[in-house]
Amino acid sequence: MPRQSGEPPKYQEIADKLRRQIGDGTYPPGSLLPPERKIAELEGVAVGTARRALAVLRDEGITEARTGAGVYVRTWRPIVRNAVPRLSQSQWGEGRSIWDVDIDKRRLEAVGVQIEQLPAPPDVARTLDIEDGAPVWRRNRKYLVEDVAVMRSTAYIPDDLARGTRITQVDSGPGGTYARLREAGHGPVRFREELRCRMPSASEAEDLELKPGTPVVEMCRTAMRADGRVVEVNRMILDASRYLLVYDFPA
Incomplete structure (x- = not known):
């Protein structure tokens, strides 16, 4: 028919x-x-x-x-990534990892952690509203959950905000970067996340050990303090097959 x-x-x-x-x-x-x-x-x-x-x-x-x-x-249990509770001050502000919201006591490991000061790339400088080439600190790492690569995260923080804090160290301490920014008087009060689903580049597929045909979620998060200044920009590449993205909003 x-x-x-x-x-x-x-x-x-x-x-x-x-x-x-x-x-x-x-x-x-x-x-x-x-x-x-x-x-x-x-x-x-x-x-x-x-x-x-x-x-x-x-x-x-x-x-x-x-x-x-x-x-x-697939046997993998998806990581339920709920953006609202994981980024709340009640989470990182009390010294807990924002990952605790996602992984439900599953084993988490950050590997290949790279911390370096470098001139801000032009696109990063525009987002941070600083001069091209101004110094920033880059925190680059890959996250594994139960020994499976799930995400590559590359964060940039202006030098004047990170200098003298544990943000410049491999272990940024309880609550991570946002807790250290708050201690320095630059705590974020608002976040913005932009998401795009696409097929990975060859290097991304190799980095996250993706199966053929597996897409990624490219996510860019900006963190802003009360006066609107962007205090961090974080670019993440997620294995789309490993995640369920959830956004809860009040009525």
């Missing part, structure tokens, strides 16, 4: 059906999905259509293809 105008493509219908079956436990985490030919037979479609349906789930990070073994439901 010809498909009606406005109906989703057949491969999308099949992907939606498989997604529901994964959600209701028909195919639990770690389980093997039917092969392309079996899906095509069950749904009465060409093998290519079944292949496209499986590609949708792969690109969403729900499944992964294992060479010679088939397509499996």
